[in-house]
Amino acid sequence: MVSRRGVLAGAGAVSVLVVGGVVWRASDKGVFSIGQGPAYEPWQTWRTDAAEGPLALVRAGILAASPHNTQPWLFQVSEQAVALYADTRRHLGSFDPFLREMHIGLGCALENMILAATANGYLAQISYAGGMLGPIPEAPEPHLVARIGLAPGETQPDALYEAIPRRHTNRGPYERDRPVPGDALEAMARMGNDDIRLLLFTSEAQRSRFAAVVVAATEAIVADPQMVSDSQRWFRSTREQVAKHRDGPTLDAAGLSPLVTALAKVLPPPSAEQGHRLWLEATRDVHVATAPAFGFLAVRNLNDRAHALRAGRLWQRLHLYATTRDLAMHPINQPVELVDRERHLDRAPEAARRLAALTESSAWQPTFAFRMGYPVRDAALSPRRALADVVL
Numbered sequence: 001m002v003s004r005r006g007v008l009a010g011a012g013a014v015s016v017l018v019v020g021g022v023v024w025r026a027s028d029k030g031v032f033s034i035g036q037g038p039a040y041e042p043w044q045t046w047r048t049d050a051a052e053g054p055l056a057l058v059r060a061g062i063l064a065a066s067p068h069n070t071q072p073w074l075f076q077v078s079e080q081a082v083a084l085y086a087d088t089r090r091h092l093g094s095f096d097p098f099l100r101e102m103h104i105g106l107g108c109a110l111e112n113m114i115l116a117a118t119a120n121g122y123l124a125q126i127s128y129a130g131g132m133l134g135p136i137p138e139a140p141e142p143h144l145v146a147r148i149g150l151a152p153g154e155t156q157p158d159a160l161y162e163a164i165p166r167r168h169t170n171r172g173p174y175e176r177d178r179p180v181p182g183d184a185l186e187a188m189a190r191m192g193n194d195d196i197r198l199l200l201f202t203s204e205a206q207r208s209r210f211a212a213v214v215v216a217a218t219e220a221i222v223a224d225p226q227m228v229s230d231s232q233r234w235f236r237s238t239r240e241q242v243a244k245h246r247d248g249p250t251l252d253a254a255g256l257s258p259l260v261t262a263l264a265k266v267l268p269p270p271s272a273e274q275g276h277r278l279w280l281e282a283t284r285d286v287h288v289a290t291a292p293a294f295g296f297l298a299v300r301n302l303n304d305r306a307h308a309l310r311a312g313r314l315w316q317r318l319h320l321y322a323t324t325r326d327l328a329m330h331p332i333n334q335p336v337e338l339v340d341r342e343r344h345l346d347r348a349p350e351a352a353r354r355l356a357a358l359t360e361s362s363a364w365q366p367t368f369a370f371r372m373g374y375p376v377r378d379a380a381l382s383p384r385r386a387l388a389d390v391v392l
């Protein structure tokens, strides 16, 4: 006869085995190694000694934001200049049919490089490639978008430069009832210029109109199989994929709670449709529901290449400034992605009309939408490709 004590001991052993198995599986799936491994090293090694010369700019540049973490950049480095090329192979298809977002991401890299230039004792001068944005080339080739000319200058301390490794897109909940301080909003609005304007939405009424536009755009995207599949192509949902590609959105950076992140890693990845439906739910229930402030970066011409690059520079600068103020930021660009999608498909410009009604302007066109606020949780690092993969 098996004693009660024997049964309990057996059950205990099974529990230990089960728990042990889960822990092993969790560890195998990267539950305990968030932000670790070669894909995350560029965040630690970015500030190298000045003897490296202009390569220091590239190390800062690759830590910039980019759409879907596509890192669509290539750099050519000499003693006198760093040339920035668009790697048009790294596109988002129907999510960005005119490479507008790609150029905003390239502008983000430019801003980090300009900050690094001054911090490393260079006087930097940017020249932008002009012209209009066009469709994704059939045979993509790197093309020059900007050149940073370098001359000896004075090294200057800069809080935005220091914030580069602490800036991360935060997709988690924010403290809804804690407003963004007025002086921070004013400082941000002053960073706009003649080409790019910052439009802020902070009152309850403004926010609910903004939120409705974002949710409606997300619903339209989730119902568009081409957009879902083009977006899905960049998702890296396993540890192996992150280690191999070192790009794309990851589970760690999705803004989920630690428990849900751990569960999501242990369970099989959702299908593209399920994943994007969850994104719609998070947009509605977390992203827009908890934000005390929203904003647009607006330009006079959505298709002007230099304006897109300059909008990217401004976004990176705003996000770095927010970081110095312990504020979180998160692009929520679905409404503008839909404008491009409708134009590409020659559909009636409904999304553009909705945006014009929201901003009460047709002279300034939103090219970038975001939310900001005090975060409930810290954001995780996102992976970056190695320098060797991006320097020509």
Ligand SMILES: Cc1cc2nc3c(=O)[nH]c(=O)nc-3n(C[C@H](O)[C@H](O)[C@H](O)COP(=O)(O)O)c2cc1C
Pocket (backbone or CB within 6 Å): 063, 064, 065, 066, 067, 068, 069, 070, 101, 102, 104, 105, 108, 167, 168, 169, 170, 171, 248, 249, 330, 331, 332, 333, 334, 380, 381, 382
């Ligand atoms: C042009 C552009 C558009 C973006 N759009 C979105 C978006 O709609 N939703 C989102 O969650 N993140 C968006 N992002 C943020 C990127 O996904 C993010 O920068 C990238 O994953 C790298 O992560 P990091 O910013 O934390 O370094 C966008 C970034 C850029 C530059």
